[in-house]
Amino acid sequence: MQTPTLFALLLLLILVAYGTGFSRALSAARSRGGLRNLASLPSYHGLFAALWCGLPALLLLGAWLIFDDAIIRFMVMHSIADKPDTIAGQNLLYAQIQNLSAGHLIGEASPQLQSAAEHLNQLRSNANTLQAFLILVLAVGLGAFALLRFSPELRAREKVEKVLRVILITCACAAIFTTVGILFSVLFESLRFFQSVPVSEFLFGLHWSPQMALRADQVGSSGAFGAVPLFTGTLMVSAIAMLVAVPVGLMAAIYLAEYASKRVRNVAKPIIEILAGVPTVVYGFFAALTVAPFIRELATSVGLQASSESALAAGLVMGIMIIPFVSSLSDDVINAVPQSLRDGALGLGSTQSETVRKVVIPAALPGIVGGVLLAVSRAIGETMIVVMAAGLAANLTANPLESVTTVTVQIVTLLVGDQEFDSPKTLAAFALGLMLFISTLVLNFIALHVVKKYREQYD
Amino acid sequence: MTNLTQTQVRERIEKNLASRHRTEKLFRGLGIASIAFGVLAVVILFSDIIGKGSGAFMQASIQLEVHYDTEVLGIDQVDDESLTWANFSGVIRQALRERFPSVTGRSDKRELYTLVSSGAPFTLRDRLAENPELLGKSEVVWFAADDDVDTFIKSLKDSKEGFRGRTSDQKAGWIEQLLETGELKKRFNTIFFTNGDSREPEQAGIRAALMGSLFTLLVTLALSFPIGVAAAIYLEEYAPKNRWTDLIEVNINNLAAVPSIVFGLLGLAIFINFFELPRSAPLVGGLVLTLMTLPTIIISSRAALKAVPPSIREAAMGMGASRMQVVFHHVLPLAMPGMLTGAIIGMAQALGETAPLLMIGMVAFIVDVPGGVTDPATVLPVQIFLWADSPERAFVERTSAAIMVLLSVLILMNASAVMLRKKLERRW
Incomplete structure (x- = not known):
């Protein structure tokens, strides 16, 4: 049957x-x-x-x-x-x-x-x-x-x-099963990976070229699994994204919370939040086909060399994606600051911007820091934008106009297509996944802790 | 300070005032600029996608008079077997030669044949399969034009020359000739909505991806909504305040922020490798997305349960209801609208997700429309990713059009969530 x-x-x-x-x-x-x-x-x-x-x-x-x-x-x-x-x-x-x-x-x-x-x-x-x-x-x-x-x-x-x-x-325990499942799947394969590639080489090696040879006697058959170029690439793209998202998101939140009239707030807030609902693959397409060529032309016109897939394009678009995330989290904490603090500062004769800069922001700082940390963990784990716009070549570079590769891009390229679970090439993806999971876990943990601690202060 | 007179203090403040007001203005300006930047980003993103994609809903089509010649076709009756063998491309070539009798050279003829899509014989086969009485007769049929033709005539409106690409002067001449007589026209692109994926842009459609998305979402909804609601009920109504409960809560909050690609790794290692579930199947995709959306649904369901005032629970308890009856007969129905809103938002998130589905093989080139949750399938975002990688210019248009479809569905889902919240949510 x-x-x-x-x-x-x-x-x-x-x-x-x-x-x-x-x-x-x-x-x-x-x-x-x-x-x-x-x-x-x-x-x-x-x-x-x-x-x-x-x-x-x-x-x-x-x-x-x-x-x-x-x-x-x-x-x-x-x-x-x-x-x-x-x-x-x-x-x-x-x-x-x-x-x-x-x-x-x-x-x-x-x-x-x-x-x-x-x-x-x-x-x-x-x-x-x-x-x-x-x-x-x-x-x-x-x-x-x-x-x-x-x-x-x-x-x-x-x-x-x-x-x-x-x-x-x-x-209710499904959440625990999921976490255990993630840990098991990533840890188990990573351990197998570290049997063939030493941990120190993976963490500190400067050269990444994960191809494995078909025959043992082929030239360069061993592959290189030094993940430093991936880490720097991830950090660079995330840093560019945060450079865009944090100032814009924070200022937008401040303006909406402290200055804007109710009407402006009711219109502007949902529009900015649309950005959070757009699928990442759409941002990837936008970055690869619109922003990257634009940056390339701009760079050429001022006499700079830019590759067609640049860290700048991916980072910029990722920043745009994260703006609503930063702005809504900061909006929450800024609104949670008691009105009495503002009234006190205004009553002493400070201007509105002085009130915001010297009283409201310091009071809201832990919450804002927590929000930014969550945003960083999001930027590190973001996949589609970088897969489509940042490139595949593992470059160890500090120039944002060159193409870089990130941890998530390498996980995707290693696992899309044929997989052999006895070759370090496939297993490397799980080791990278472990790194990603641990780093985002630590960031989330700190961020949630900071946000929670702060909330208890004014309740 | 003490030795300053009142007027001196006043002077000092006034001297400073101008610069303080300037700072104030600057600060306010920065705020406005940030909002403007965000709004501008939305506008540019949407206008860019719409500008690129709206063309794809129209497709260049060529009108040809075809003769279902039994000799050319090589068949004398219409049945399943003869339809697979019949030489439909021969019929189309003949029709093209008759339309342009002046073309004689071998290579010229070959170029002539590239006017219509390479999928045209299948159009003809379907026509004949539906109307077997047409065998031996003639009729006028619209065929999808090749993507080069499509790109060329669509670019004509931007510049007089148009984007030639692989189109030669001779071919452009034929195209202009056909355009003048109205035999080459842009018609509504039904193929885009009825076909699966294809290597030929003019034959590629989103139907298979849409069905794949539908099946995946059904699996996700069927699993994540009951599990999420049950978990929320336990945590909100039953859970004692102890370590175990704290652990569950920390886990849920953490999972909500774990990168989606990690869920893909989990799906690959556990569902595909360990349980040997079929690769590329909506079933596995739905399982992975379930794990991913569970935290969202649990968190919003808990908020909905929290919003039900304790007086309701106390009243029910007072009437002698058991705890389970209080929850299932009174609290749950009142919290349902909030939970449904959360579920819709979770589903919207799942619908737009790409990365974890790449890991479990939903990225394969799949032409057939899936018929169930275990058939190989792809989903709309992955289809967009695949098309975005294709070199043909006509695929850019189709990618944008697919994005437009995806965004419309997402907007519809989010709008219905907002409506639901406004209509059904009660203020206590």
Whole structure:
């Protein structure tokens, strides 16, 4: 049976269980003279039966879908007498068997492969039948069990609420699972990477050229994994972005919070916030096709050499993207500064700008710093703009008119296309991802801490 | 200070006053300039995209009288097999030769054939498959012109010469001839909305990417909304104040600021490598985007729950409702509008996301429109990324047009979120 059909059937069974539980409770109540003689309302009896019927079966189905391929593979490979020693060889062999069983292998297949493919088909159809049988038996059996347990005294509501509570807790822990998942996936592959490339070379090496040779004796076959050019490139692009975003965002926030009339504020704020909703790929397109050529022409007209993909173009556009981020965060903290501070400063005769510069900003500074740190972590992790506009060449340069490459660009270029999880080339992307994750984590942590601490001051 | 008279103090202040007011003006001017910069950026961005992309909704088309000659086609009846073998390009070539009888040389003829799109035979095949009775007869059909022709005639309005590119003088002459008689016209570009991706700009469309985006978003919504709401309910209504709860909260706040590409790495390592889910599938894309949008949805759902006044909870409790009943019967329905708004904003964020989907192989060249969540697919932002990399000039136009479609959908989503908030949100 196909999984969707099975799933639909399961849903139907759950509905039936609910309906039966509900109507049994209702008829029991009627014969006893009213709902008040039941320990729980009929809908809870229905839910009780439905949960018993559906939950274990759904969990089993989920586990089955996750593990059945791996188990079948193990059984097929186990049955083959002379299999290759390497993981790559085994993968290839299994892929051949899979293709053969699906019926689209071109060329002659050895009898051994043929029999393995037949074995695979056999196992698959067996597994399918077994799956449908087990899940339906489980659902019907447990559903019937729950219905048999029915009695007017059954405290169905409490039991249902207990299960619901566990479900709620599981959902709340999704965030932790995600973090653990990220850590595991990045850390595990990074450790494999650092087995072939020493950590010191990765962190302090000045040369980045991650290509791996096809043959071992090829010239320059080892590849170079010194990530310093990537770090400097990332820092340069982020710095340019912050140079644009922080002054503009901050001044815009100050003007909107302290000077602007309500009408101006109502118009200007949403317009600037549009910038936050534009997808990054659109900024990338804008940077690569409009801003970069413009900068190049401008540079040529004043006699400078600019490459067609420059750090300046990417940084500038990234800055524009971050403006609303900085401005809305600063707007929040500036508005949180108590009015009494402003009134005091104005009452002593300072002008409005003096009030802002000498009283409001210092009072709001921790919040603003926190916001800027969050913006920096955003700039470091931004991908599409730099992929489309900053270039691929790992240049160790301080000239913003040259093309540079960043950590995120290299992750994308290393992982788009073919991946081999036993070559340092692919694994390097995970090591870079680890660096990215750690640095943004530290920045976020500090920023959130600073913002939180500050908030407590005036509340 | 003490030995200054009042007039001296006054003089000092007045001397300073002018410069202080100048600073004030400068400061205010800087503020206005910053706002203007932001607004200008929006205007330039949008006008640039619209200016580049609006042309793509019209496509140069060529009108030809084609004769479904059984001899040229090499078939004598219409069925599935004969349609795959039939020589439709021969029919189109014949039609072009008949239209320009003066062209005789071999290379000239070859150039003539490049007037129409290389996808034209498929147009003809579909026509014949739909109307089998046309076999042996003639009819007038509009074909998409080649992208070089398209680019050329669109550039004519900017300058008299136009952008020639690969177009020779001879070809330009033919094009002008066709333009004068009205056989070459710009018509509404339906292909752009009905086709999947293609290497030929005039045959490339966004349908496959739109469907891919739709499937991906459906998976994301189906997973992230229930999980996010459940997590918010637990944290807001149940969670005891302890270390574990603090840990969950710190995690959520941190995940909200983790770069999206890291989620892509997670998807690649866990969903594709470990669980061996299909590559390039909307299912995996939806899973990755679920993890990415969960923090947004949890945070906004919590805010919505917080906004429900405690008096409601107390009243329900007072009537003997259990805690679960209070939440599910009273608090949740009142918080729903706020949660839906958050969900729409989260979905808009997911719709515009590109980087993590590149990691899980949704960047492959996929022509077919996906029919389900496990079919290989691409999404609109990734399609934009792919087209932006293509060298043909006609792709620039199409990229911008795809961006326009994407931005319209996003604006629609955000506007509906704002409307929903205004209409359904209650002030207590």
